[in-house]
Amino acid sequence: MSISSAHEFHYRTALGPLSRTAALLTLVGVMALLLADIEIISPEPGLELTRMGLGLLSPRIPDQYVFVEALLNTLSFAFQAMALATLIGFLLSLVYRLAVVRAFCAFIRGIHELFWALIFLQVMGLSTLTGVLALAIPYAGILAKIFGELFEEVSPQPRNNLLVADHISAFFYTTLPLAWRSLCAYCSYRFECMVRSSVILGFVGLPTLGFYLESALREGRYQEGAALLYVLLLLIATLRFWLRRALLPVYLLAAFLLLPPVVEVSWDGAWRFFTVDIVPAPLRNNSQAQLWSWLTLLWQQQLQPGVINTLILGMAALLVTAMFALLCFPLNSPHFVRGWSRRFGDAFLIIGRTLPEYLLAFVGLIVLGPSMLPALLALALHNGTIVAHLVGRFSESLSLRQDAVRGVNLYFYEVLPRMFRQFLALLLYRWEVIMRESAILGMLGFATLGFYIDSAFEEFRFDRAALLIICSALLNMLADALARYWRRRLHLNTTPETL
Amino acid sequence: MANEAGVSQINPSVTDAQTGAQRARTSGEVIAQFKGQTLYYQDRPVVRDLNFSIHAGERVALVGHSGAGKSTVLRALRQQMQSECAWCPQDAGLVPMLSVYHNIYMGALHRHGVFYNLANLVRPWREPWQQVRKLSVELGLEHLLSQAVEQLSGGQQQRTAVARAVFQRQPIFLGDEPVSALDAFQAQQVLEFICKRHDSLVLSLHDTGQALRFCDRIIGLVEGKVVLDTPALDINQSDLQALYQ
Numbered sequence: 001m002s003i004s005s006a007h008e009f010h011y012r013t014a015l016g017p018l019s020r021t022a023a024l025l026t027l028v029g030v031m032a033l034l035l036a037d038i039e040i041i042s043p044e045p046g047l048e049l050t051r052m053g054l055g056l057l058s059p060r061i062p063d064q065y066v067f068v069e070a071l072l073n074t075l076s077f078a079f080q081a082m083a084l085a086t087l088i089g090f091l092l093s094l095v096y097r098l099a100v101v102r103a104f105c106a107f108i109r110g111i112h113e114l115f116w117a118l119i120f121l122q123v124m125g126l127s128t129l130t131g132v133l134a135l136a137i138p139y140a141g142i143l144a145k146i147f148g149e150l151f152e153e154v155s156p157q158p159r160n161n162l163l164v165a166d167h168i169s170a171f172f173y174t175t176l177p178l179a180w181r182s183l184c185a186y187c188s189y190r191f192e193c194m195v196r197s198s199v200i201l202g203f204v205g206l207p208t209l210g211f212y213l214e215s216a217l218r219e220g221r222y223q224e225g226a227a228l229l230y231v232l233l234l235l236i237a238t239l240r241f242w243l244r245r246a247l248l249p250v251y252l253l254a255a256f257l258l259l260p261p262v263v264e265v266s267w268d269g270a271w272r273f274f275t276v277d278i279v280p281a282p283l284r285n286n287s288q289a290q291l292w293s294w295l296t297l298l299w300q301q302q303l304q305p306g307v308i309n310t311l312i313l314g315m316a317a318l319l320v321t322a323m324f325a326l327l328c329f330p331l332n333s334p335h336f337v338r339g340w341s342r343r344f345g346d347a348f349l350i351i352g353r354t355l356p357e358y359l360l361a362f363v364g365l366i367v368l369g370p371s372m373l374p375a376l377l378a379l380a381l382h383n384g385t386i387v388a389h390l391v392g393r394f395s396e397s398l399s400l401r402q403d404a405v406r407g408v409n410l411y412f413y414e415v416l417p418r419m420f421r422q423f424l425a426l427l428l429y430r431w432e433v434i435m436r437e438s439a440i441l442g443m444l445g446f447a448t449l450g451f452y453i454d455s456a457f458e459e460f461r462f463d464r465a466a467l468l469i470i471c472s473a474l475l476n477m478l479a480d481a482l483a484r485y486w487r488r489r490l491h492l493n494t495t496p497e498t499l
Numbered sequence: 500m501a502n503e504a505g506v507s508q509i510n511p512s513v514t515d516a517q518t519g520a521q522r523a524r525t526s527g528e529v530i531a532q533f534k535g536q537t538l539y540y541q542d543r544p545v546v547r548d549l550n551f552s553i554h555a556g557e558r559v560a561l562v563g564h565s566g567a568g569k570s571t572v573l574r575a576l577r578q579q580m581q582s583e584c585a586w587c588p589q590d591a592g593l594v595p596m597l598s599v600y601h602n603i604y605m606g607a608l609h610r611h612g613v614f615y616n617l618a619n620l621v622r623p624w625r626e627p628w629q630q631v632r633k634l635s636v637e638l639g640l641e642h643l644l645s646q647a648v649e650q651l652s653g654g655q656q657q658r659t660a661v662a663r664a665v666f667q668r669q670p671i672f673l674g675d676e677p678v679s680a681l682d683a684f685q686a687q688q689v690l691e692f693i694c695k696r697h698d699s700l701v702l703s704l705h706d707t708g709q710a711l712r713f714c715d716r717i718i719g720l721v722e723g724k725v726v727l728d729t730p731a732l733d734i735n736q737s738d739l740q741a742l743y744q
Contacts, residue, residue: 157592163582163609163667169616173605177596 017490018424029319032312038376041369048367055222062224066212071231072258074208077128078198079255081135082191088136089143094171096148105148106480109141110473112440113197114358114450117204118457118465122277123270127263131206135197139190146186147179154178184245192239196356199232203358203443213359217366229355236354278466298464302456303471306442306449310475313372313448314438317379318431324384325391325423326416332392335400335415346392352385357437361444375441375448383430391423425492428483435479439472449475528555530671530699531579538571545571546723553701555670558694560710560731561703563720563742569703572720573675576701585667585697589675591660595649599640599659602648603631606666634662637692639685653680661689665696672697676705687712707739 042048061067095101117134124130158174202210209228216225282290330336331345357378364374400414416423442450449472456465486492533549546568553559553576561569570589577586585606593602601620604627608616619627635641638658648656657680664672672693678686686706690713693700704710710717711731719727719742727734727742 155592157588157590158594158605161586161588161592161663162605163586163669166608166613166616168613169608169611172617172620173597173601173608174594177594180596 018420021486021490022420022424025315025322026319028315029322032314032316033319036312036316036372036376038316038373039371040373041371042367045367045369051220052222052225052363052367056226056229058223059227059230060223061227062221067227067231070202070207070209070212070228071235073206074195074198074202074210074235075251076255076259077131077135077201077206077208078191078194079252080128080132080259080261081139081198082187082194083252084132084136085139085143085194086187088140089147092140092144093147093151096144096151101144102148105141105144106477107141107473109138109145110436110476110480111138111469112436112450112472113138114200114204114440114443115453115469115472117201117206118453119469121204122457122462123273124263124265126205126207128259128261129263131198131201131208132261134201135194139194139197143187143190147183150179150182150186151175188239188243191243192236195236195239196354200356200358203362210359214362217362233351233354237350273462277462280463280467281461284463298467302452302464303468305447306439306452306468307471307475309372309446310435310439310442310448310472313375313379313441313446314431314435314479316372317376317383317434317438318427320376320380321384321387321430321434322423322427324380325387325427328384328388329391329395329419329423330411330415332389333395333415335395335398335410346389349385349389349392352381353389355382357382358441358444361441361446365444370445372446375438375444375446378441379434379437383434387423387426387430390426391419394422395419421490421492424490425487428487428492432476432480432483436476439475529553530555530583531576533575536575538568538575540571540574544723546575546720549575549725551718551725551728553699556698557716558699558714559701559716559718560714561701561718561720562705562707562710562727562739564722565705567720568723569720570675573673573701573703577673580671583669584671584673585664585669587661587664587672587674587677589679589703591656593648593656593660593663596647598645598647599635599651599655600628600631600644602659603634603662603666606663606668609667631662631666634665638662638689654682654685657681658685658689661693665693670698672700672702674700674702676703678709679705707736707742710739711736 092101092105096105113134116137117130120130120133154175155178158178159170162170162174198208199210199213202208202212203214205211209232213225213228213232216222216228276284280291280294282288282294328349332342332349334342337345360378360381361375364378368374368377395415395418398415398418400410404410404414439449442448442452443454445451449468453465453468453472456462456468529552532552536549537544538546538549549572561572563569573588577584594605600623604619604623607627611619615624618624632641632644635644638661640655640658640662643651643655648659651659657678661674661677664674664677674693677693678689681689686709690702690709693702694713700714702710702714704714711734715731717727717729717731717734717739718725719739721742
């Protein structure tokens with residue numbers, strides 16, 4: 001807390017609204033931290049941690065064939081889903097001006113890919129299409145939004161200079177080429193996220209790296225887990241070397257050949273799922289009178305605690321993320337570290353960024369036991385390193401005077417005040433993500449919405465699951481709208497960032 | 500008012516050399532008119548009490564300090580005759596990542612169907628390519644046609660913007676400092692190129708020599724007011740310089 005209060009004191013007069021927002025978020029975060037159940041439940045956390053550390057030092061690959069297959073599966077899911085998501089997202093972005101399209105996109109991206117996976121698992125089982133659709137649908141919503149915003153932001157000049165031309169020609173000659181580079185940059189960043197998401201799909205049973213990672217970690221085979229982890233890190237670190245535009249068709253074709261997205265769907269079953277199974281039980285049984293008590297019970301026992309815990313985890317994680325990022329961004333700032341130490345510092349941040357929250361929380365759960373602490377730390381580590389990496393990089397552009405102070409004084413007097421606006425903008429972007437992830441981490445056993453959704457699926461109470469998923473989507477849409485409103489009000493950068 | 504004979508006096512070859520420009524109107528018809536209007540730029544009155552008409556066949560130069568309201572007048576003219584003017588704004592508004600050819604072709608988007616335009620984006624059609632090439636030869640851009648506009652110098656970009664406007668093939672050319680980034684020799688070539696293809700034109704020019712040489716009517720603006728509106732023959736360069744004092 002000392003960092004932020006020192007900062008507020010320093011800048012109260014110059015940046016009133018920003019400081020007030022920061023103070024409010026801090027206050028809410030502290031309250032959430034007090035309410036959250038954060039304790040170390042595991043009897044001997046040190047022992048497990050030592051075993052993991054040893055595993056990290058001696059990675060071992062037990063079965064190369066399985067290993068390579070998991071790797072290829074992960075990439076196949078990612079490529080197919082990315083292609084589909086880009087296509088759908090692009091088409092949606094063309095009509096993104098329409099409010100109904102914007103709402104639709106917000107809704108489909110409000111449902112996490114793991115929830116989509118749980119839905120499609122019921123209909124299509126453990127098939128390729130389950131994984132591809134689960135990844136592609138929320139990503140299509142995200143890409144539609146980003147593409148749509150990029151199209152709105154291109155310079156209107158070239159288009160205004162045209163004599164009356166049809167919209168389509170005008171779009172392809174002016175808007176699209178003007179937005180093309182940002183579009184490609186964003187897609188390649190999103191592909192990195194897609195690989196991570198594809199890994200995580202393994203946790204619900206699809207044959208990606210995550211599937212083997214989960215079982216290795218759960219059964220304490222840490223050497224194997226470490227090897228899988230290194231593969232994941234290597235895969236993402238080398239992305240820019242092998243993800244070449246010219247090779248994309250080849251990769252995509254290979255992905256389709258390796259995992260053909262064909263599936264034997266029992267159409268009756270699918271139809272039944274979407275028309276009968278997810279309808280609230282009282283309505284299904286024509287006992288409308290009981291609907292109210294059904295809803296009340298669901299609200300009291302699942303929805304309310306789920307939403308409250310999601311909010312608590314999300315707000316607490318936001319605060320810890322902020323602290324962590326403020327602490328760590330000097331690691332990637334030329335004003336504090338130079339040369340090799342900056343490279344090492346940034347490597348740490350990039351590794352933190354590369355590890356998915358879900359995986360970190362799972363590891364934390366093994367070490368610390370089932371309280372909210374592992375979820376909190378996982379969210380803070382993943383999101384904090386992202387924010388820190390970017391704030392550090394943005395601080396490159398600061399030109400400080402020759403006789404500037406050094407060390408802690410430099411941090412508080414020169415760098416932090418100048419970076420604070422940027423920092424807050426990034427943090428509010430991450431807030432949406434943190435809320436989404438807070439809900440989903442429940443699937444690991446934390447009492448957030450994901451926990452109740454997962455349990456509903458396990459008990460085959462799809463009507464409950466559907467309603468809870470819709471509620472989690474609405475919660476995410478709310479966070480999304482609130483963050484946008486806040487960014488606009490504080491005049492923070494509202495253009496899409498590659499986070 | 501305008502001296503119609505002046506057109507052929509200054510540049511006798513001009514009126515019969517148009518290629519492509521639609522020439523449906525009879526000479527002398529009023530093509531744009533201001534009757535005591537005030538023009539605004541971003542909600543701020545910039546040009547007050549504007550009173551003049553422009554007739555078909557006139558070649559008008561707008562002269563005056565930067566900030567005098569020339570661009571605002573040109574924008575208002577464009578609004579009046581939107582679909583009949585070739586528009587060459589000061590901020591060229593090119594699409595930097597597309598080739599010179601595609602940027603020039605953009606002047607012709609309205610003449611073709613969607614599929615023709617989209618296919619042309621992937622692979623240029625022979626016919627427009629040859630037409631654009633012909634224009635570009637005269638502007639010294641022919642060796643740059645397949646280069647991205649962002650790789651071009653300022654002068655080359657300006658010539659691309661002129662070519663795009665001309666390729667719109669409209670009878671009236673509205674140009675806001677269309678040659679400001681060119682050296683004297685090139686500027687003259689480009690202005691000749693524009694004159695050859697349009698029977699009417701309104702150009703804002705800061706070079707008074709160019710204004711007198713290529714236009715037959717001079718309108719001088721000072722701080723948003725028209726202080727001079729005269730046939731080019733009745734005025735000389737030193738009179739015009741007085742506007743800039």
